[in-house]
Amino acid sequence: xxxxxxxxxxxxxxxxxxxxxxxxxxxxxxxxxxxxxxxxxxxxxxxxxxxxxxxxxxxxxxxxxxxxxxxxxxxxxxxxxxxxxxxxxxxxxxxxxxxxxxxxxxxxxxxxxxxxxx
Numbered sequence: 745x746x747x748x749x750x751x752x753x754x755x756x757x758x759x760x761x762x763x764x765x766x767x768x769x770x771x772x773x774x775x776x777x778x779x780x781x782x783x784x785x786x787x788x789x790x791x792x793x794x795x796x797x798x799x800x801x802x803x804x805x806x807x808x809x810x811x812x813x814x815x816x817x818x819x820x821x822x823x824x825x826x827x828x829x830x831x832x833x834x835x836x837x838x839x840x841x842x843x844x845x846x847x848x849x850x851x852x853x854x855x856x857x858x859x860x861x862x
Contacts, residue, residue, distance in 0.1 A: 745862070752836065753836050753837065753838065754834070754835070754836060755833070755834075755835050755836075755837070755838055755839060755841075755861070756832070756833065756834050756835075756861065756862050757831075757832070757833040757839075757841050757844055757845070757859060757860070757861050757862075758830065758831070758832055758859060758860050758862070759830070759831040759833075759844065759845045759848045759849075759857065759858075759859040760828070760829070760830045760831070760857060760858055760859070761828070761829060761848070761849060761852065761854035761855075761856055761857025761858065762826075762827055762828055762854060762855050762856050762857070763827055763828070763829050763852035763853060763854050763855075764827070764852070764853040764854070764855055765851075765852055765853045767807070767822055767824065767829075767852070769793045769795065769807065772791070772793045772807055772809045772820060772822065773790075773791045773793055773809075775820070775848075775851050775852075776791035776793075776809055776810075776811040776818060776820065777791060777811070778847075778851070779818060779844065779847060779848070779851075780811065780813060780818070782843060782844070782847045783839040783840065783843060783844055783847075784839065785813050785814070785815060785835060785837065785839060786813060786814040786815070787811055787812060787813055787814070788812055788813070788814050789811070789812045790811075791809060791810070791811040792809065792810050792811070793807055793808075793809040794807065794808045794809065795807050796808070805823070805824055805825060806821070806822040806823045806824040806825075807820070807821070807822040807824070808820075808821055808822075809821075809822075813835060815835045815836040815837035816834045816835045816836050816837075817834060817835075818831070818832070818833050818834075819831070819832045819834075820832075829848075829852055829854075831844075831848050841859065841861045844859075845857070845859035
């Protein structure tokens, strides 16, 4: 992918994996509050966690969540039936991708996970 704005710092990371812990709105909120601290990023608002139960296909039931950062944001998507989660970080400040992936893997006790910076 061609860098269309080389003067603007941007870092993106996708982390996906199968989790083993029990996940609810409080757990997701705690994760989205702790991850920025681990990465040295700052939030400017509370994490928003949505559970659109019954509005879509049952296989896609779960949570959609977001926390705004001073330098962009973090989104988390959770499929509860599959016990699968996908995290997307988009920042205008550099962060340690392996630390983000490791924290996510450990927090959710993931049995299988992958991450890709882009």
